[in-house]
Amino acid sequence: MSAPRRFADRTEAGERLGAALRERDLDVDVVLAIPRGGLPLGRAVADALDVPLDVVVASKIGAPGNPEYAIGAAASDGTVWRNEEAFVGTRTDEAYFEREREREAENARRKAERYRGDRPEPDLTGKTVAVVDDGVATGSTVRACLQMLRESDAERVVLAVPVGPPQTVGELRELADEVVCLLTPRGFRGVGQFYDRFDQVSDEEAMAYLDRSA
Incomplete structure (x- = not known):
């Protein structure tokens, strides 16, 4: 699959990420999306991999x-x-x-x-976890999420994002077992630059994606 130059919206970015993860045969057990923007994308990734969707928050x-x-x-x-x-x-x-x-x-x-509402936290013991967001810039919240998961009982932590600057993506490789990033442009100014549609996602919209989880 050729790398895109940009994405139509978060759902399309998630579909491309899901395909990339399938191609790598990473055997992901659960997708953890970073709210809010990560959830539309996370829904598409989880559906592509046929695994549950939950959240990781920092x-x-x-x-x-x-x-x-x-x-x-x-x-x-x-x-x-x-x-x-x-x-x-x-x-x-x-x-x-x-x-x-x-x-x-x-x-x-x-x-x-x-x-999460009434849902319990997912049991990550021995599992391969994919952390997804709609992109990274400085990656501060992603780093805290990855640090938390590294200290959990998860077997393997994969970071999957559509786009991020080369330096940040390189630094994140030190915190995850594997990083899948579809686009690492040198002329990076912001995540939204690489989307045709990059609307704000409300809490209600984001939670609706989570409610459809398996």
Whole structure:
């Protein structure tokens, strides 16, 4: 399958990712999508592989006075990834980081619970897990999710994304057992640049994709 130059929408990107994972014969047992944008794509991947769909959640830790600039991210179980270069560059102190880590981990935990509803967390023991999102830029939340799964009982962790800059994708290979990325353009400015349609996904829309899981 030739690599696309761009994607029509998240569903098409997910279909292409699902095909790429099938071609690699990775024997994925469960797909974990990162809300919100990862769920339309995750639904298509899970359907292509005929496996269950669930979520993995992390929340960005913003720099002091600049919440949009990620200095790290915290996953729903409290696992943290820290961007040491950004931490030092913004002169962030440990007390601030720890305080924000606790707050964002709680936000991630609540979000995961809201998305799952009455469903229990999936048992990942001995399983091959595919983590999917609609793309990566700096990859802060993806890194925290991968870190959490590396410390779980999962047998193998695969990251599958449609697009990301070469440097970020290369760095993510150190956190996952395998990375499948369809497009790694050098002229990367943002994930939405590579989609014809890249609308915001609401929580309600995202949860509807999860409700259709096997």
